[in-house]
Amino acid sequence: MTMVDITGKPEVIREATATGTIKLKAETMRLIKEGKVAKGDPLYTAKIAGVLAAKKTSTLIPFCHQLPLTSVKVEVEVLDHSTVQVTSTVRTKAQTGVEMEALVAATISLLTIWDMAKQYEKDAEGQYPSTVIQNIHVVKKVKENIQREISSERKHEKTQDYSS
Amino acid sequence: MTMVDITGKPEVIREATATGTIKLKAETMRLIKEGKVAKGDPLYTAKIAGVLAAKKTSTLIPFCHQLPLTSVKVEVEVLDHSTVQVTSTVRTKAQTGVEMEALVAATISLLTIWDMAKQYEKDAEGQYPSTVIQNIHVVKKVKENIQREISSERKHEKTQDYSS
Amino acid sequence: MTMVDITGKPEVIREATATGTIKLKAETMRLIKEGKVAKGDPLYTAKIAGVLAAKKTSTLIPFCHQLPLTSVKVEVEVLDHSTVQVTSTVRTKAQTGVEMEALVAATISLLTIWDMAKQYEKDAEGQYPSTVIQNIHVVKKVKENIQREISSERKHEKTQDYSS
Amino acid sequence: MTMVDITGKPEVIREATATGTIKLKAETMRLIKEGKVAKGDPLYTAKIAGVLAAKKTSTLIPFCHQLPLTSVKVEVEVLDHSTVQVTSTVRTKAQTGVEMEALVAATISLLTIWDMAKQYEKDAEGQYPSTVIQNIHVVKKVKENIQREISSERKHEKTQDYSS
Amino acid sequence: MTMVDITGKPEVIREATATGTIKLKAETMRLIKEGKVAKGDPLYTAKIAGVLAAKKTSTLIPFCHQLPLTSVKVEVEVLDHSTVQVTSTVRTKAQTGVEMEALVAATISLLTIWDMAKQYEKDAEGQYPSTVIQNIHVVKKVKENIQREISSERKHEKTQDYSS
Amino acid sequence: MTMVDITGKPEVIREATATGTIKLKAETMRLIKEGKVAKGDPLYTAKIAGVLAAKKTSTLIPFCHQLPLTSVKVEVEVLDHSTVQVTSTVRTKAQTGVEMEALVAATISLLTIWDMAKQYEKDAEGQYPSTVIQNIHVVKKVKENIQREISSERKHEKTQDYSS
Numbered sequence: 008m009t010m011v012d013i014t015g016k017p018e019v020i021r022e023a024t025a026t027g028t029i030k031l032k033a034e035t036m037r038l039i040k041e042g043k044v045a046k047g048d049p050l051y052t053a054k055i056a057g058v059l060a061a062k063k064t065s066t067l068i069p070f071c072h073q074l075p076l077t078s079v080k081v082e083v084e085v086l087d088h089s090t091v092q093v094t095s096t097v098r099t100k101a102q103t104g105v106e107m108e109a110l111v112a113a114t115i116s117l118l119t120i121w122d123m124a125k126q127y128e129k130d131a132e133g134q135y136p137s138t139v140i141q142n143i144h145v146v147k148k149v150k151e152n153i154q155r156e157i158s159s160e161r162k163h164e165k166t167q168d169y170s171s
Numbered sequence: 172m173t174m175v176d177i178t179g180k181p182e183v184i185r186e187a188t189a190t191g192t193i194k195l196k197a198e199t200m201r202l203i204k205e206g207k208v209a210k211g212d213p214l215y216t217a218k219i220a221g222v223l224a225a226k227k228t229s230t231l232i233p234f235c236h237q238l239p240l241t242s243v244k245v246e247v248e249v250l251d252h253s254t255v256q257v258t259s260t261v262r263t264k265a266q267t268g269v270e271m272e273a274l275v276a277a278t279i280s281l282l283t284i285w286d287m288a289k290q291y292e293k294d295a296e297g298q299y300p301s302t303v304i305q306n307i308h309v310v311k312k313v314k315e316n317i318q319r320e321i322s323s324e325r326k327h328e329k330t331q332d333y334s335s
Numbered sequence: 336m337t338m339v340d341i342t343g344k345p346e347v348i349r350e351a352t353a354t355g356t357i358k359l360k361a362e363t364m365r366l367i368k369e370g371k372v373a374k375g376d377p378l379y380t381a382k383i384a385g386v387l388a389a390k391k392t393s394t395l396i397p398f399c400h401q402l403p404l405t406s407v408k409v410e411v412e413v414l415d416h417s418t419v420q421v422t423s424t425v426r427t428k429a430q431t432g433v434e435m436e437a438l439v440a441a442t443i444s445l446l447t448i449w450d451m452a453k454q455y456e457k458d459a460e461g462q463y464p465s466t467v468i469q470n471i472h473v474v475k476k477v478k479e480n481i482q483r484e485i486s487s488e489r490k491h492e493k494t495q496d497y498s499s
Numbered sequence: 500m501t502m503v504d505i506t507g508k509p510e511v512i513r514e515a516t517a518t519g520t521i522k523l524k525a526e527t528m529r530l531i532k533e534g535k536v537a538k539g540d541p542l543y544t545a546k547i548a549g550v551l552a553a554k555k556t557s558t559l560i561p562f563c564h565q566l567p568l569t570s571v572k573v574e575v576e577v578l579d580h581s582t583v584q585v586t587s588t589v590r591t592k593a594q595t596g597v598e599m600e601a602l603v604a605a606t607i608s609l610l611t612i613w614d615m616a617k618q619y620e621k622d623a624e625g626q627y628p629s630t631v632i633q634n635i636h637v638v639k640k641v642k643e644n645i646q647r648e649i650s651s652e653r654k655h656e657k658t659q660d661y662s663s
Numbered sequence: 664m665t666m667v668d669i670t671g672k673p674e675v676i677r678e679a680t681a682t683g684t685i686k687l688k689a690e691t692m693r694l695i696k697e698g699k700v701a702k703g704d705p706l707y708t709a710k711i712a713g714v715l716a717a718k719k720t721s722t723l724i725p726f727c728h729q730l731p732l733t734s735v736k737v738e739v740e741v742l743d744h745s746t747v748q749v750t751s752t753v754r755t756k757a758q759t760g761v762e763m764e765a766l767v768a769a770t771i772s773l774l775t776i777w778d779m780a781k782q783y784e785k786d787a788e789g790q791y792p793s794t795v796i797q798n799i800h801v802v803k804k805v806k807e808n809i810q811r812e813i814s815s816e817r818k819h820e821k822t823q824d825y826s827s
Numbered sequence: 828m829t830m831v832d833i834t835g836k837p838e839v840i841r842e843a844t845a846t847g848t849i850k851l852k853a854e855t856m857r858l859i860k861e862g863k864v865a866k867g868d869p870l871y872t873a874k875i876a877g878v879l880a881a882k883k884t885s886t887l888i889p890f891c892h893q894l895p896l897t898s899v900k901v902e903v904e905v906l907d908h909s910t911v912q913v914t915s916t917v918r919t920k921a922q923t924g925v926e927m928e929a930l931v932a933a934t935i936s937l938l939t940i941w942d943m944a945k946q947y948e949k950d951a952e953g954q955y956p957s958t959v960i961q962n963i964h965v966v967k968k969v970k971e972n973i974q975r976e977i978s979s980e981r982k983h984e985k986t987q988d989y990s991s
Contacts, residue, residue: 009211009900010878010898013897014897014918020670027304046174046234047382055233055383056231059231059722059725062721063231066882069216069283071286072895073729076729079666098668104297106299107282114282115231118231118232118278122234125271133268133312139307139308141305144299145298145299145302148297150297173407173408174386174406174407174408176408178426211875212871219872226557226565227558230391233383237403240502241506241594242501242504242506244501262504264506265403337702338572340570341570342569342592374665374667375665380725383725384724388723395712396712396774396778397775398778400569401567432789434781434791435774435781438774438777443724449766450763461806466800468770468798470795471795471799472794472795472796473790475790476791502866503866539829540707543704543707544890546703547712548711548887555887560935562866562867562942596953602941606935607888610887611888613927613930614890626967627926627964632847634960640953640955718893731895732830732893733832733892733922755834
């Protein structure tokens with residue numbers, strides 16, 4: 008049983024994108040769109056919760072390394088009359104990848120939407136007959152070979168710019 | 172924008188059960204069953220991660236109250252050759268329900284399984300073409316009416332026992 | 336050196352309100368009002384950060400007790416062309432007061448506004464010549480005598496309702 | 500695998516005392532007594548670290564319940580020319596005991612003394628040939644039977660006072 | 664809404680100093696100076712709380728990056744018969760500045776002094792008529808251009824030494 | 828009072844190993860070996876708790892720096908009929924050593940074993956007459972001189988490989 012030893016691996020720029028959806032009632036979706044959810048804006052709150060959660064990944068997933076995330080973006084989109092999609096993209100310059108951070112961000116964002124909307128999703132017995140989170144997966148992982156990059160920069164006198 | 176004010180609500184026994192699944196490759200499932208996953212036992216690690224996460228719910232979901240959980244159970248079951256199901260049941264005696272705690276436990280457990288198994292799920296390009304978390308939902312919420320219970324206890328001279 | 340022993344004190348309903356202000360440039364205030372701050376909405380983000388921070392008070396202030404907050408409200412108001420005021424109100428039913436929780440919520444909310452607006456507040460040398468947080472204080476502390484309340488309820492057949 | 504279900508257990512006053520020692524060099528002990536440790540006062544810092552750690556017990560020990568500690572006291576005593584003893588006493592009114600909280604407080608206090616003194620404990624090779632933490636154990640656990648207490652109070656017209 | 668992407672920025676040595684004051688009663692100040700505050704030493708406790716809080720900045724302020732602080736210093740000074748000033752200086756070698764970390768350290772230190780002294784600051788009604796935190800601001804931000812430094816080191820054969 | 832300033836120190840590969848033991852009843856040891864402990868597997872749970880705790884060291888020990896651990900290994904071994912030994916090895920590439928992280932991992936692992944086994948260790952009065960944690964110390968600290976390593980690599984065309 009062990010956390011993988013990454014001591015000897017080089018630090019390279021890494022990016023991962025994860026996504027998932029939550030199915031809500033049409034009535035709840037209408038309240039969200041009209042800004043009438045009593046607890047506040049579910050979509051904006053979800054984004055913030057997702058960013059904060061990404062930074063806590065190594066305290067939630069036992070064998071994840073502590074990675075200094077250099078970018079966390081969480082996008083929330085209304086797909087149709089009953090579906091909200093959350094997509095998170097995380098970056099770091101580190102010795103291992105950030106797909107778990109992206110997955111944690113997306114998942115906690117989706118759960119935050121649930122929490123914000125839960126009073127409208129419960130039925131008369133206090134149950135959630137239709138609310139469900141679906142299809143959480145990794146869209147893409149990217150690892151930049153810094154060595155190659157440096158060589159190519161020297162050839163083309165062009166720097167790849169990641170700063171915002 | 173606000174956390175719901177529960178100051179005046181009575182403390183009653185509450186329970187919630189949440190569940191979800193993760194789809195893994197048949198080969199990964201075989202390694203799990205044979206106890207050959209290099210990072211350790213994904214199912215046992217997932218249970219522990221789920222219990223710890225349930226206790227952190229109010230630090231992850233912005234408007235959740237801090238509830239003193241009196242029981243957290245996480246069960247992990249191999250459903251078929253490619254699916255693992257996580258089911259978490261959470262209890263408290265508090266002023267509001269624990270469905271978010273059950274959902275957080277189930278979700279972080281599923282993500283921990285992903286993390287433990289990820290080296291076997293990635294393809295040659297480092298992508299996850301088939302890994303996916305599905306169907307996270309609340310199975311059941313229960314709220315015990317303590318007042319009614321007390322009356323009924325007096326009638327029947329019988330106490331409902333929740334202790335283990 | 337010690338955390339005060341509150342073991343023998345009765346649990347009563349407690350409430351505390353704290354407030355403070357941040358002085359920003361007129362130009363920054365305009366961007367906030369017009370919703371043009373690049374990092375997101377400083378006022379909404381501040382509210383969420385304040386609610387989350389209130390729940391972490393006992394991990395930040397060494398001798399604060401862990402109190403189960405039953406309500407945290409953070410209000411953010413534009414006072415004039417250069418001042419934003421944050422007011423937080425916290426409630427619990429516990430053995431000691433929640434003024435530190437209210438102060439932590441207000442303070443972290445104000446610091447979050449700073450962080451969201453910092454790119455507009457810095458001068459050409461990267462310094463903050465005018466940004467300042469002022470006047471953080473406790474507006475009011477309230478402690479409800481539950482015993483007295485119960486008697487009075489019996490007399491007047493009226494219940495004080497704190498639930499939302 | 501499970502956190503013990505304490506939902507049905509009554510809340511009673513509980514107290515636990517734990518202790519342990521750290522062996523330091525005579526020279527380090529002299530510096531501590533003379534207040535000359537460069538990083539600050541090891542004994543006072545240890546007390547604060549112990550109190551904070553007690554409150555985090557349920558996030559450190561996977562199956563510990565979240566208990567609202569009503570008192571945490573950490574005492575640090577120089578036993579002889581090479582030994583410091585830490586004793587922590589923790590109280591709560593809850594459904595289960597606080598011995599793990601007392602043990603965590605004592606242990607993190609002892610480790611904090613180590614950290615504060617480490618520059619004087621290392622030898623020329625950067626090793627710790629003599630520093631060691633010993634004898635961490637529970638001195639006493641107390642559980643007050645509230646029911647019996649109430650009866651006895653009525654008889655003797657005397658209230659046991661735990662408040663400070 | 665987003666955390667600023669700093670992936671492509673170079674790591675440079677950064678330092679920030681923040682400060683603020685708390686106004687206390689003359690009687691409270693006398694107790695602090697004479698070491699008679701019942702809960703312990705407010706100034707020393709405040710320093711420790713400030714250092715710990717600086718390290719938690721990215722979990723408190725939603726869009727702050729996780730920066731590995733290489734130095735955190737918190738100084739507490741009695742300014743006059745009713746004022747205590749806290750000044751914190753934070754350093755890192757990272758891709759973005761540490762002014763938020765310095766502000767969090769100063770602010771949590773000031774709130775800790777409040778908590779330690781609160782029993783002397785409350786009036787007969789349990790209110791705080793005079794306690795107030797004032798003038799929290801950034802004194803100075805410094806960013807060292809490592810490239811320039813390296814060149815200058817080569818010229819002068821002199822290394823700037825930041826280690827203690 | 829201060830956290831040591833490590834801003835100017837070079838990042839080198841560092842490793843530390845710490846160890847300690849817990850004495851349990853022969854009967855408890857038998858239950859552990861037979862996999863019959865009701866709360867779950869104490870040894871596996873201890874490993875996970877140790878890894879998670881190592882990553883939290885800077886939030887537990889006030890003046891510890893936040894170090895990005897690149898490897899945390901916790902080994903648990905049954906020494907004889909009444910003793911379990913925990914040994915943790917931690918690695919990083921950073922500006923200061925990781926002995927506190929190794930000590931925290933070992934200590935929290937030992938406390939987790941206590942928690943998992945406590946129902947079998949208590950006597951009829953609920954006391955722990957024989958359970959005790961002993962001999963927590965640092966086995967070895969290693970610091971690799973990266974400069975020297977690079978030179979030597981050039982000579983021998985051999986790279987030291989730390990990755991798993």
